Amino acid sequence: MPNDPASPRRPLVVGQPVVALGAPLGLVGTVTAGIVSALDRQMQLPADAGGTAHLFNAVQTDAAINPGNSGGPLVDCDARLVGINTAIATVPNEAGQSGGGSVGLGFAIGVDAAMPIGDELIRTGSVTHYTVGLTLRVVSPGGSDCRRAWPSSRSPRGARPRRRASRWATSSPRSPAARRSAPTS
Numbered sequence: 001m002p003n004d005p006a007s008p009r010r011p012l013v014v015g016q017p018v019v020a021l022g023a024p025l026g027l028v029g030t031v032t033a034g035i036v037s038a039l040d041r042q043m044q045l046p047a048d049a050g051g052t053a054h055l056f057n058a059v060q061t062d063a064a065i066n067p068g069n070s071g072g073p074l075v076d077c078d079a080r081l082v083g084i085n086t087a088i089a090t091v092p093n094e095a096g097q098s099g100g101g102s103v104g105l106g107f108a109i110g111v112d113a114a115m116p117i118g119d120e121l122i123r124t125g126s127v128t129h130y131t132v133g134l135t136l137r138v139v140s141p142g143g144s145d146c147r148r149a150w151p152s153s154r155s156p157r158g159a160r161p162r163r164r165a166s167r168w169a170t171s172s173p174r175s176p177a178a179r180r181s182a183p184t185s
Contacts, residue, residue, distance in 0.1 A: 022069025034063030
């Protein structure tokens with residue numbers, strides 16, 4: 001596949017034809033066609049041990065993605081890599097569990113995000129996962145969480161607390177965020 005890193009990339013546009021390559025369900029040499037349905041999608045995905053992973057700036061496509069072509073290339077009509085097929089949305093069953101195959105909502109990591117990861121894997125054999133160390137949660141107005149966050153009637157920078165639910169960030173111990181906000185002597 002032509003994907004010279006030195007060649008300029010044309011930006012993806014919604015409606016642009018794309019092709020997902022791979023071996024869905026073990027069917028080697030399969031090609032599924034679709035379009036770029038949306039750009040810059042933010043997705044929450046199930047992760048190991050019941051956790052949640054986040055996929056940022058994803059390319060949404062209606063090209064069928066199933067087990068076997070997930071992880072494979074998403075290419076444009078010039079055979080240029082535009083993303084790595086990563087996830088699908090599925091319709092939940094009666095028990096509320098997702099499952100089944102593609103329903104026309106597939107997501108790919110854009111090539112600009114995927115290439116540095118691939119390069120690092122090739123160069124070092126592993127990937128560095130950077131973290132800031134922040135946890136976000138919703139606090140209700142006037143609730144005890146809000147009073148602990150803002151003990152006085154004013155917030156840290158002099159702005160009044162919002163009257164509606166807000167998100168509040170806390171830093172994890174020994175994280176970059178905690179080190180950054182620690183007082184210096």
